[in-house]
Amino acid sequence: MAPLFSDAGRRRLDDIVRPGMLCVFDFDGTLAPIVTQPDEVRLPPNVLQRLIELSGRTQIAILTGRSVVDIAPRLEFKVDYLVGNHGLEGVPGWQARSDAYAAMCRNWKDTLTMALTDPQYGPGIFLEDKHYSLSVHYRQARDQVEAEARLKTLLAGLQPPARIVAGKCVFSLMPQDGADKGSALEELMRISGASGAIYVGDDVTDEDVFRLNRDDLLSVRVEHASDSNAEFFVHGHQEIEQLLDELIERLRKHQGNASSRSE
Numbered sequence: 303m304a305p306l307f308s309d310a311g312r313r314r315l316d317d318i319v320r321p322g323m324l325c326v327f328d329f330d331g332t333l334a335p336i337v338t339q340p341d342e343v344r345l346p347p348n349v350l351q352r353l354i355e356l357s358g359r360t361q362i363a364i365l366t367g368r369s370v371v372d373i374a375p376r377l378e379f380k381v382d383y384l385v386g387n388h389g390l391e392g393v394p395g396w397q398a399r400s401d402a403y404a405a406m407c408r409n410w411k412d413t414l415t416m417a418l419t420d421p422q423y424g425p426g427i428f429l430e431d432k433h434y435s436l437s438v439h440y441r442q443a444r445d446q447v448e449a450e451a452r453l454k455t456l457l458a459g460l461q462p463p464a465r466i467v468a469g470k471c472v473f474s475l476m477p478q479d480g481a482d483k484g485s486a487l488e489e490l491m492r493i494s495g496a497s498g499a500i501y502v503g504d505d506v507t508d509e510d511v512f513r514l515n516r517d518d519l520l521s522v523r524v525e526h527a528s529d530s531n532a533e534f535f536v537h538g539h540q541e542i543e544q545l546l547d548e549l550i551e552r553l554r555k556h557q558g559n560a561s562s563r564s565e
């Protein structure tokens with residue numbers, strides 16, 4: 303994993319950035335900084351302004367863990383593809399699959415709603431129904447360590463078995479052989495006919511993209527992590543503006559100075 307803003311990273315940017323390329327971004331922790339209240343997450347004005355500029359120059363996709371209804375109002379710029387629920391929702395042509403995921407989630411939700419009435423789980427555990435996936439939050443549990451252990455056992459017994467991704471005081475439940483961010487991104491690349499793509503993300507499910515390891519995909523993690531499969535990293539959310547500037551600058555060069563943008 304090398305810094306994106308290095309000779310190697312800039313050479314890779316030079317190779318990938320072309321008009322018609324696909325720029326794909328995770329949202330929380332990537333385009334928008336993490337805040338204590340996830341509901342209050344907003345795009346910083348300096349990031350939004352660059353995304354508006356970028357969207358006028360090439361194709362943009364958002365690939366987020368949030369549901370589409372949750373993310374849509376937070377994006378005040380044009381996106382070509384909006385994929386939610388870690389790839390389970392919003393990929394064009396995959397609606398039938400998504401419907402099957404939704405049915406599976408309803409079953410898990412019914413089972414868990416019943417099971418969590420057992421006093422051993424205590425108060426402070428709640429289910430977030432994202433329609434195509436389910437999140438089990440335990441941040442407000444009296445004893446988080448104990449809640450985590452008990453929930454692990456409970457979730458491992460679900461039928462059909464769920465893919466369980468542990469986050470910060472939350473377990474995300476997804477279909478085991480369902481779409482993930484990696485397969486969703488590959489489908490978007492196919493549909494869009496993009497010559498290449500960049501993907502930027504910061505978290506566990508972004509690794510499904512990072513491990514694709516394709517020559518036509520440049521992967522960037524927000525913050526270095528020694529165990530990540532991403533090709534490059536930026537030091538933190540504060541470098542996103544620079545990353546967007548590097549994309550815009552290269553596209554502008556390719557597209558010539560005859561564009562409508564006023565200097």
Ligand SMILES: [Mg+2]
Binds near residue numbers: 328329331332504505
């Ligand atoms: Mg994220």
